[in-house]
Amino acid sequence: MTTADNVQVTTAPAKPSRSVSKLLLDYGIVIAFAVLFIVLSFESDVFFTVRNQLNILDQAQQIGLMAIAATVVIIAGGFDLSMGAIFAMSGVVAAFVARDLGEVESFAAVAPYAGWIAGIIVGTLIGLLNGALVTVLRINTFVATLASGIVIRGMALILTQAEQIRVSDRTFQSLARGEIGGVRNTIFIWLGFALLMTFVLTRTRFGRYVFAAGDNPEAARLSGINVNLIRTLTFGISGFAAGLSGVIFTSKFLLGQNDAGQGTELIAIASVVIGGTSIMGGEGAVWRTVLGVLLLRLIENGFNLINVDTFYQDVFQGLIILFAVALDAMRHRGT
Amino acid sequence: MDAEYFVEARGISKRFFAVQALQDIHVAVKSGDIHALVGENGAGKSTLGKIISGVIRPDSGQLIVEGRVVHYAAPRDALHDGITTITQEISLLSKQTVLDNVLLGQEYSRAGVLNRNRMIQRFNEVRELTGFDLAPDVKVNTLRMADQKKVEVMQAVARNARLIIMDEPTAMLSDEDTATFLEIVRQLKAMGRTIIYVSHFLKEVLNLADMVTIMRNGEIVRTSPTVDETPDTLITAMLGKSMAQMYPPKQFPPDDAPIALSVTGLRSSVFRGIDLEVRAGEIAGLAGLVGSGRSRLARTLFGAEEITGGKIFVSGEQVHIHSTQDAIKAGIYMLPESRKEQGLLLRQTVRHNITLPHLRDITSLFGIIRGQRELSRIDELVAALNIQPPVPSNKVNTLSGGNQQKTLFGKWLFDQPKLFIVDEPTRGIDVGAKQAIYELIVELAKQGMGILMISSEIEEILGLAHRVLVMRLGEIVAELPGDETLTEDKVMRAAFGTHEAQDVPETEAMER
Numbered sequence: 084m085t086t087a088d089n090v091q092v093t094t095a096p097a098k099p100s101r102s103v104s105k106l107l108l109d110y111g112i113v114i115a116f117a118v119l120f121i122v123l124s125f126e127s128d129v130f131f132t133v134r135n136q137l138n139i140l141d142q143a144q145q146i147g148l149m150a151i152a153a154t155v156v157i158i159a160g161g162f163d164l165s166m167g168a169i170f171a172m173s174g175v176v177a178a179f180v181a182r183d184l185g186e187v188e189s190f191a192a193v194a195p196y197a198g199w200i201a202g203i204i205v206g207t208l209i210g211l212l213n214g215a216l217v218t219v220l221r222i223n224t225f226v227a228t229l230a231s232g233i234v235i236r237g238m239a240l241i242l243t244q245a246e247q248i249r250v251s252d253r254t255f256q257s258l259a260r261g262e263i264g265g266v267r268n269t270i271f272i273w274l275g276f277a278l279l280m281t282f283v284l285t286r287t288r289f290g291r292y293v294f295a296a297g298d299n300p301e302a303a304r305l306s307g308i309n310v311n312l313i314r315t316l317t318f319g320i321s322g323f324a325a326g327l328s329g330v331i332f333t334s335k336f337l338l339g340q341n342d343a344g345q346g347t348e349l350i351a352i353a354s355v356v357i358g359g360t361s362i363m364g365g366e367g368a369v370w371r372t373v374l375g376v377l378l379l380r381l382i383e384n385g386f387n388l389i390n391v392d393t394f395y396q397d398v399f400q401g402l403i404i405l406f407a408v409a410l411d412a413m414r415h416r417g418t
Numbered sequence: 419m420d421a422e423y424f425v426e427a428r429g430i431s432k433r434f435f436a437v438q439a440l441q442d443i444h445v446a447v448k449s450g451d452i453h454a455l456v457g458e459n460g461a462g463k464s465t466l467g468k469i470i471s472g473v474i475r476p477d478s479g480q481l482i483v484e485g486r487v488v489h490y491a492a493p494r495d496a497l498h499d500g501i502t503t504i505t506q507e508i509s510l511l512s513k514q515t516v517l518d519n520v521l522l523g524q525e526y527s528r529a530g531v532l533n534r535n536r537m538i539q540r541f542n543e544v545r546e547l548t549g550f551d552l553a554p555d556v557k558v559n560t561l562r563m564a565d566q567k568k569v570e571v572m573q574a575v576a577r578n579a580r581l582i583i584m585d586e587p588t589a590m591l592s593d594e595d596t597a598t599f600l601e602i603v604r605q606l607k608a609m610g611r612t613i614i615y616v617s618h619f620l621k622e623v624l625n626l627a628d629m630v631t632i633m634r635n636g637e638i639v640r641t642s643p644t645v646d647e648t649p650d651t652l653i654t655a656m657l658g659k660s661m662a663q664m665y666p667p668k669q670f671p672p673d674d675a676p677i678a679l680s681v682t683g684l685r686s687s688v689f690r691g692i693d694l695e696v697r698a699g700e701i702a703g704l705a706g707l708v709g710s711g712r713s714r715l716a717r718t719l720f721g722a723e724e725i726t727g728g729k730i731f732v733s734g735e736q737v738h739i740h741s742t743q744d745a746i747k748a749g750i751y752m753l754p755e756s757r758k759e760q761g762l763l764l765r766q767t768v769r770h771n772i773t774l775p776h777l778r779d780i781t782s783l784f785g786i787i788r789g790q791r792e793l794s795r796i797d798e799l800v801a802a803l804n805i806q807p808p809v810p811s812n813k814v815n816t817l818s819g820g821n822q823q824k825t826l827f828g829k830w831l832f833d834q835p836k837l838f839i840v841d842e843p844t845r846g847i848d849v850g851a852k853q854a855i856y857e858l859i860v861e862l863a864k865q866g867m868g869i870l871m872i873s874s875e876i877e878e879i880l881g882l883a884h885r886v887l888v889m890r891l892g893e894i895v896a897e898l899p900g901d902e903t904l905t906e907d908k909v910m911r912a913a914f915g916t917h918e919a920q921d922v923p924e925t926e927a928m929e930r
Contacts, residue, residue, distance in 0.1 A: 288777040288785040295774055298763040305722060305752065305760055306775040306829070307743040365765050 123385040144269040149351035152324030154372045159317040160297035160364035161224040165232030166325040170344030172239045173326035177202030178248035178339025195255035202330035210322015214315030239341040248339035259335035281369040297364030357407040421485040424449040424612040430479030439465045452613045454623040457633035459848040472496035500580035506589040517554035520572045564595035583614045620649040665881035666860045671699035678868025679837040685727035696868040703883025704872045711892040720752040721745035749836035769810035772828045799828045820851025841872045888912035
């Protein structure tokens with residue numbers, strides 16, 4: 084009798100208790116989210132209003148976009164710590180293009196849009212370059228993207244010379260501040276991206292390959308999959324998302340800043356972990372990350388509404404992240 | 419200490435919820451004996467071992483150690499009576515030294531400060547007793563597997579273990595390390611220790627043990643001296659049917675069967691010109707010692723290792739293989755030797771594992787998967803391969819070894835390969851599942867697939883192959899017909915080079 088068989092013999096009949104604990108492990112994020120949501124609804128009159136809920140969703144967009152992409156990267160077995168830098172770089176490029184093209188008369192009308200697009204393209208390209216670097220040189224993604232992030236932010240600093248890049252055309256602002264039927268564009272953008280990535284991960288060939296690359300890269304390779312290409316593309320996705328998020332940030336304040344988005348990549352990764360996507364790769368889902376992002380927003384929003392000292396918020400958020408990682412470890416011991 | 423029987427089970431039963439793991443077990447282990455336990459997965463061997471070592475408590479029955487009835491609540495109670503366990507995994511502190519590990523739990527200290535001299539003294543005593551010449555200050559993770567097993571044995575000896583329960587101790591060891599380990603076990607016996615030895619490797623058991631107890635479905639079939647048993651009698655008792663029935667009768671392909679694979683002058687960093695042919699419907703066995711190049715040839719044909727020269731034809735058409743994608747496209751599939759490391763995505767479902775190499779065939783424009791088409795084929799395969807439980811949405815890591823292996827086969831049978839390379843198709847699965855795999859391989863050949871089978875279990879080659887190719891040092895050195903003239907001796911002679919077969923020690927290791 085091998086160990087594995089033994090586990091089966093001893094645990095299979097114990098289904099009731101095992102499946103309850105498994106349910107808790109797998110759907111802890113749903114329970115945590117629901118509990119917090121209900122508590123806040125009772126504790127604060129303002130919390131459960133359409134206005135406040137929309138506000139939360141709008142505020143969640145910045146981290147949301149990046150966290151969704153980070154989910155894809157992590158499932159494929161990587162980490163992207165350069166997202167915050169790409170966020171800044173894309174914002175800076177968008178601001179430059181919108182400002183400078185706006186001064187050329189014949190292009191003035193399209194300048195804001197060109198700015199958005201340029202920022203997003205630059206972000207995506209940097210992401211792909213990142214991915215190629217990581218896979219071709221076979222370096223640890225954590226360290227590699229930490230380094231490339233420093234380089235990218237440094238280049239943003241050189242570009243701006245530490246000046247803020249101001250855009251004067253108000254059209255540029257419509258990306259972040261525009262509304263459709265009273266709902267901010269940003270909400271449609273990030274929740275739309277969540278739906279798109281859910282579809283990609285669960286219904287497409289590429290999605291299956293992403294899971295395969297993260298679960299067992301050698302087995303994936305021996306199944307005829309180009310694992311390097313798949314991983315590179317996931318970094319392209321995270322570059323795209325970070326770039327888009329950076330452009331929206333620039334659009335909101337009409338300012339390109341080389342020091343924007345510092346540390347956002349860490350909050351994004353934390354949101355992924357809180358949602359319950361495994362940091363070991365090969366497992367996870369976008370809806371989890373969406374809940375993870377919203378949970379962090381709820382804590383901030385709710386704690387403000389019920390006047391909890393902001394100092395405690397950090398401690399509380401940190402503990403939640405720790406708890407989520409512990410759950411992940413437990414899940415892996417369980418199987 | 420002087421009791422005739424070190425440990426005795428009298429009517430022990432154990433039930434895990436619905437499963438009766440042990441039913442009225444009576445067995446007595448003589449002091450100083452090596453006593454083997456054999457049986458299929460789930461027969462109850464490990465459960466019995468765990469009851470004796472205090473990990474599990476029996477529901478009923480008596481456990482008698484050296485003449486006393488004992489009731490162990492935890493492993494440390496058993497340890498107190500000199501009973502320890504060595505399992506298939508290495509359970510040492512890998513980053514600590516040999517000394518630290520051997521004396522783990524019995525460090526000598528004064529006021530919390532370790533007394534190194536006293537520890538070294540004790541370590542040397544153990545070293546002398548066992549005769550293992552290991553340096554105390556080497557870190558365990560720098561040692562080879564066999565030496566790490568030695569450290570585990572030294573730890574057991576340092577704890578004054580007089581009964582050591584070994585549960586599949588050689589399952590993770592290479593052949594060479596296994597040979598070393600078996601010597602260690604004999605040495606422990608020579609020191610007067612009693613050993614309970616649980617193993618799947620029947621020849622190993624017969625060579626090593628004094629007594630063997632055969633278990634089936636939680637009951638004891640019989641206990642007898644190993645001199646009265648053969649692998650055949652053991653298997654018959656374990657399964658309730660004989661070994662000759664394990665292999666389906668050979669159906670040789672007709673002489674004019676088309677050639678599925680033809681390789682001429684294949685070169686790579688290890689191969690200097692391999693010529694090879696496999697006919698449609700033929701099972702070609704690839705034999706040879708570990709390291710002779712069998713698996714690397716398989717990997718090379720499958721595009722997982724670089725080809726630097728030569729020609730490959732599949733069904734008469736030349737193909738160019740630079741990657742595993744190319745090989746799959748050409749109709750060459752490979753079942754890799756290591757199910758968990760190279761074969762399966764353990765945390766994905768059966769469905770996702772099986773369709774992974776074939777997604778291109780079931781996706782529409784933009785790479786969107788056609789779920790219905792996928793599922794209908796999966797359902798067929800799960801049924802045809804009898805994967806249990808037959809639920810495609812189960813994650814693979816919840817399945818038994820045999821069913822994982824069937825899933826791995828399913829992955830490569832989603833459509834029809836022209837040449838199917840199977841590398842160690844039955845490694846680490848129990849006898850019942852093995853038989854199912856044998857039948858499957860024969861059935862696939864009958865359907866017209868060319869099969870190239872690699873196995874370290876020579877009986878498997880003898881029992882299934884229509885033709886045997888023997889490799890040595892990266893070359894095919896012999897080709898033997900798979901008819902009744904084929905013998906183990908012939909294969910081994912070719913594998914070792916003609917005259918050395920008798921006196922090379924690895925022979926035994928390879929046969930197991």
